[in-house]
Amino acid sequence: MKAYTYGPAPxxxxxxxxxxxxxxxxxxxxxxxxxxxxxxxxxxPADLVCLRLLPSWIPPLRSNPVPGMDFAGEVVEIGEGVTNPDADADSDRGLNVGDRVCGAVGLKEVFTGKGTLAEFVTIESTLVATVPTNWGGGEAAGVMGIAGQTAWAMVRRVVGEGSHDMTGMRVLVNGASGGVGTVLVQICKGFGADVVAVCSGAGEQLVKELGADEVIDYQAHAALEDAIAERPGQHPFDVIFDCVGVQALYERSPQYLKPHGQFINIVGGWSQGVVPFVRNKMRPRLLGGTPRSYSLFLLSASGDYAREVAALVEQGIVKRAVIDCEFPLEQAAEAFEKLAAGRAKGKVVIRVQSCSL
Ligand SMILES: NC(=O)c1ccc[n+]([C@@H]2O[C@H](COP(=O)([O-])OP(=O)(O)OC[C@H]3O[C@@H](n4cnc5c(N)ncnc54)[C@H](OP(=O)(O)O)[C@@H]3O)[C@@H](O)[C@H]2O)c1
Structure with missing residues (x-):
């Protein structure tokens, strides 16, 4: 079969x-x-981190270091140990050979060399969701993969398990035109929230189409936090989802986030995630800490999340997958370069094999 392996390189x-x-x-x-x-x-973006940082000379990466987390494909064979869901009357997960499935593997699989950028892969049956009706494979991988799962998991943290109600809430989505943001805007809007989206002018039309009520072009302002704080006549936000990792957005948040509002950041690098996390969580308000709740969310990829996002698609809450561009398998490096440029609107897709279904 055709496949990619990787070694650490710039x-x-x-x-x-x-x-x-x-x-x-x-x-x-x-x-x-x-x-x-x-x-x-x-x-x-996590795929790039793996490519740059994970040394393939560490066992067991040495044996089969295939990159890639999101996937869509069809079931070729079902392991003997997979519980036959057809035999379970309560299960809606009847998997059969030929079914189209999608989802994401976690960093654990990538760390151990079992990524998805290959023509055939073995994946735990619990990690897959069924591709939603009338959706293509690239769309399904993008939305039921890491980005869509992250968007959904962040919203679930806010609304609680089982709730689909954000009526009356005002939310800010920073990074609204990216893989996570494009799904996040749709879920928040679909749940009834008032959505203010932050992106560049190039993404404005797109995020409006996805449901944003208002768009702030971060490139049109010297400092995003000033632009938000100075918006005339605006009510404060209940939630700020930061998909970019702007520390000043949190530090100034008392000016635009309700006292009991939530600030949720998903960017986990040292300068945007780890160090700010320690500072934001540990510094007491008396010593100048920001008087607002702060959390750094890290997704653990899961089949439950993938299936819950697929259900949101079937319910019409998530209406579309935003695909920036698609590359054939042989041009995977170009696809990674496109992602690395950081300007993709929605997802960058690699077409591994043509879909027979
Ligand atoms: N914690 C977790 O579990 C988790 C999970 C998934 C992703 N993440 C992280 O979350 C971040 C977003 O992920 P993603 O998949 O959405 O990335 P992405 O698709 O690569 O994001 C690219 C988008 O970001 C926009 N952008 C770039 N700089 C911006 C800025 N300063 N303000 C607003 N928008 C900006 C770009 O549009 P313009 O250039 O037009 O602005 C582009 O549309 C990444 O850092 C990723 O590592 C974390």
Whole structure:
């Protein structure tokens, strides 16, 4: 089969190695996995981190360091250890050979070399969702993958399990035109929130189409936090979702976030995530700490999230997947370079095999 492996290098084209005849994985006896024929992989900023940082000389990465987290494909074989959902009257997860499925593997799988950028992969059956009706593989991988799961998990943290109600809430989505933001805007709007989106002018029309009530072009202002604080006649926000990692947005938040509002950041690098997290959580208000709740959310990819996002698609809450561009498998390095440029509107897709369904 065709597949990519990777080694640590500064650029994707240096890091990725294309294999035209890599060994195809097989399901061991009793396996709880599915053998999938992958049709599409979508990329996430975390894929770039893996490419740059994870040394392939560390066992077990050495044996099979395939990159990639999001996937869409079709079931080729079902492991003997997969509980037959058809036999379970309560289950709506009847998986059969030929079914189209999607979702994401976690960093654990990528760390151990079991990424998705290959024609065939074995994936735990619990990690997959069924591709929503009339959706293509690239769309499904992008929305049921890491980005959509993150958007949904952040909203779920706010509304609580089982609730779909954000009526009367005002939310700010920073980074609204990215993979996470494009799904986040749709969920918040679909749940009844008033959505203010932050993106560049190039993404304004798109995020309005996704449901944003108001758009702030961060490039038109010297400081985003000033622009938000100085908006005339605006009510404060109940929630700020920061998909960019702007520390000043949090520090100034008492001027535009309600006292019991929530600030949720998902950007976890040292300068945008870890150090601010320690400072924002630990510094007492008496010593100048910001008097607003702060959290740094880190997704653990899950089949439950993937299936819940698929349900939101079927219910018409998430109406569309935003695809920036699509590359054939042989041009995966270009796809990673496109992602690395940081300007993609929605998802960058790699077409692994043409979809037969
Ligand atoms: N914690 C977690 O579990 C988790 C999960 C997923 C993602 N993340 C992180 O969340 C961030 C967003 O992920 P993503 O997949 O949405 O990334 P992405 O798709 O690569 O984001 C690209 C988008 O960001 C916009 N953008 C760039 N700079 C901006 C700025 N200063 N203000 C507003 N928008 C800006 C770009 O549009 P313009 O250039 O037109 O502005 C582009 O549309 C990444 O840092 C990622 O690592 C974390």
């Amino acid at each position: 650029t994707p084209s240096q890091a990725l190695t294309f294999h035209a005849a890599a060994p195809r994985p097989v399901l061991p006896p009793g396996s709880s996995c599915l053998l999938l024929r992958i049709t599409h992989v979508t990329l996430n």
